[in-house]
Amino acid sequence: MENQVTQLLKAMVKPDYTACSYAFMQNGKIVCADAIGVIDKINNQPITTDCTFNVCSISKIYCTVCIMQLVDEGLIQLEDKVADILPEFTMKDERYKDITVRMCLDHSSGLPGTQWKHFSVSTTSKFDYYSEVLNYLSNSTLKANPGTYSTYCNDGFTLAEMVVSKVRNMNYEDVLKKYITEKIGATSTNTTYTINSDCPLVSEGKKPKEYFPIQGAGGITTSMIDLCKFGQLFLEPNSIISEKSKALMAKSWGTTFLESDLGAIDFGLGWDLVKHHDPDYDFGDGVLAKGGNSMFFSSRLIIVPKYNAVLAFSETHDCGLEVPTTLMRLFNTYLEPNTYPDYSGIYTHAFGLQKITTIKSSMVVQDKTEKGWIMSDLLNYADGKWTNEKGNQIFFEGDYLLKTTRNRTVAFAQKAKKQELNSVWKSRLNKKYIVCDTTYYDIVTNQMLCSVEFNRTEDTLSLIVHGNKSEPVVSEFPIEVIDDTHAKSYLNTPCNGSRDRVEPYFENNRLYCASYTYICEDDIEPYNSQLFEKENQVYKINNTLEVLPTICENHRILVLDANGDLYYDSMDVEEYKPIESGFIILV
Known part of the structure; x- marks a missing residue:
């Protein structure tokens, strides 16, 4: 089962991705989890499920739990004024005094949004981030009267974080550890200032490690398994947060002044969605969802009471996935019976x-x-x-x-047909064959067929056609070997599926294909400023080609890059720019 979920995920990610990870917990136990990719593209060390991702705004749920613990203990109330708890918090706009703790959690505070400076940093060195935030807010005004409408706001959770720290008289990261992560055994779950070296933090590609001084709004780094442990708190009674507080968090607190707006009202306390329904997946009522998006990561946490399940997912942005729907699809795949037809x-x-x-x-x-x-x-x-x-x-x-x-x-x-190749055909694979009989007026080789190569993909033989590269998709014709010198297309799909049959064959050390003649790159001499001759000449560019030979009437120059794609054609109007390697065809 785990293999099928991972197989689907591997088919969906972009080919040059760094890493992603998922975990499913049901009835308090991890039932499916995996991680694919590498920790970074500097050392290319394979990722494991112990590796951590920046889940960014999912941190708001941790911060909300910290606040609700204070409420459970009677130390604060949700309707307390933030300015009464934090007298150091001031703004140019006197309405700030009406902001309550609850408004910070349901995005209705009217605060500007995000204190961007040092939101995301490349260092774990501690500095006075709170002073920066307070200074920023003291020079800001509100966008609306507090409580007027809900719009996503990081600033509110930074203030909530400061409330937690102030009331507990502890650093926020220590509060998280003492009151949440240690109690649930989430050893990988930390903030910038408590990173666990046994649980490496993933980096996107070769980019720097990303850390967050903005801890309450976006500073959690965790493995997906440990994120599921945290999510399980919302499915069963526990000593960390009361049933009353969980119900308050899951209530629709968001507010709007637009009658048809269903987005703002979905905000709970911390949660993005407290009435989450998707038309493609029947996950029942009471589904809670929270997303997180940083400079380099996208993440998702979903609580599904119908299946007593917690779903967690995180990716580096280069995976190119639509994270919310991907996570639901993966879990749905886990749940489904294995009774569908397979045409892979x-x-x-x-x-x-x-x-x-x-x-x-x-x-x-x-x-x-x-x-x-x-x-x-x-x-x-x-x-x-x-x-x-x-x-x-x-x-x-x-x-x-x-x-x-x-x-x-x-x-x-x-x-596609699968075919074993003998040593003769294997020796031809992935070598460039350069056209040597085009003409000065032939437009086809300006667009395609200026070079070809034989390629094998999962035991399928094909002829790749190189040309004027405008699309990333590889153009190739499937073929099957007849004998040591002949191959042919085997397609017989009606409509356009089998048009333009190719039958490549070798004779006198030349490849003949699609009406053109080609020479193998192994047989091509290096270019050393040779000039035009009576017949076409093909040369290999081994050193930077700065200047082209002079072209006279009824002559042509094609320059191909090292991959065999068209780089320059004198038939076009573009100016030639030097190339380090490739091929030059004097026509």
Whole structure:
């Protein structure tokens, strides 16, 4: 089960992602958890489920619990004025004196929003962040009368954090540790000033480690398993927060002056959504959700009473996921029976390859790009077909993939053939074959077929076509080997799925394909300022080519980059810029 959830996640992330992690807890036990990727792209150390992510605004739930503990103990009340607790808090706008503790938690305080300076930093060194915040607020005004309407506000939670610290007479990070994380055994859960070195913090790519002095609003770093431990507090009675306080947090406190606005009223105390319903997933009533988004991370915490479940997820931004829906899809996959048809595999059409991954009711369609497989569509199964959010459908007849778009169904692709290669064909893989018989007036090689290469993807052989690179998707023709010198396309999909058959063959140390003749890069001489000759000449650029030879009438120069894609063509009007390596074709 865990493998299927992770398999689906791996199909959805971008090919150059850093890391993401998820965990599901049911009935107080972790039932499914995993982490994929690396801690950072400097050392490329594989991630584990003990690694931590900055969950940013999910920290607001921890801060709210700290406040509610004070309420439970009778030390403060939700309607207490913040300025009475924090006399050092002042603003230019006298209305600030009406801001209550509760307004800080339901985003209705009217405060400006965010004290951005040092919101996110690259150091764990402590400095007087509270003084910076108080100075910023003292020079600010309110955007509305306190309590008028709710709009997302980090400043309120920074004040709530300061209230906790002031009333407890402790550093906020010590309050979290003593009153929450130590009690639930969440050893990975910390703030910037209490990082646990045994639980490494993930960094996006090669970017710096990200830390948060803004602890109450966004400073928690945690593993997803430990985040689930915290979430479990909202599903069962415990000694950390009372049932009364949990009910108050889960109440709709948000306010708005627009009759049709359903967004603002969903704010609870700390929670983004206290009446969370999604049309695609039946998770029942009472679902609570909180998101978190920093400069480098996106995270989600969801409490699902119907399944007595806690769901946690975090990613580095380069994963490219829609985190709220991804987490729900992953959990739904965990819950589903394994009774759906499986059409996973490589499919091919006249212009390239696609990877289909079907896991239970989900289908991920991936296009092959130069960076790897990238998700291009996400669909859900019902009644023998998979449908995306636009209403477009995919279904299968045997090995053939059909698509329905705008009520028109066409045959699109077919299952790719797998084939073992002998040593002759293996020696040809991933080598550039450069066109050597184009003409000075041939526009086709200005757009495509200026070079080709043989490629093998998961035992599927194809001919990649290089050209004027404007799209990241790789253009390639699936082929099968006939003998040591011949190969051919095997596609027979109706409509456009099998158009433009190619039959590459070798003769006299040249490759012949699609009406052109190609020379292997292994047989190409280096370029040393040679000039035009009577016949076309192809050279390899090994050193920076600063200047091109003079072109006369009815002549042409094509320069390809090292990948074989068109870099410069004298047929175009663009000015030539030096290139370090590649190929030059004198036509």
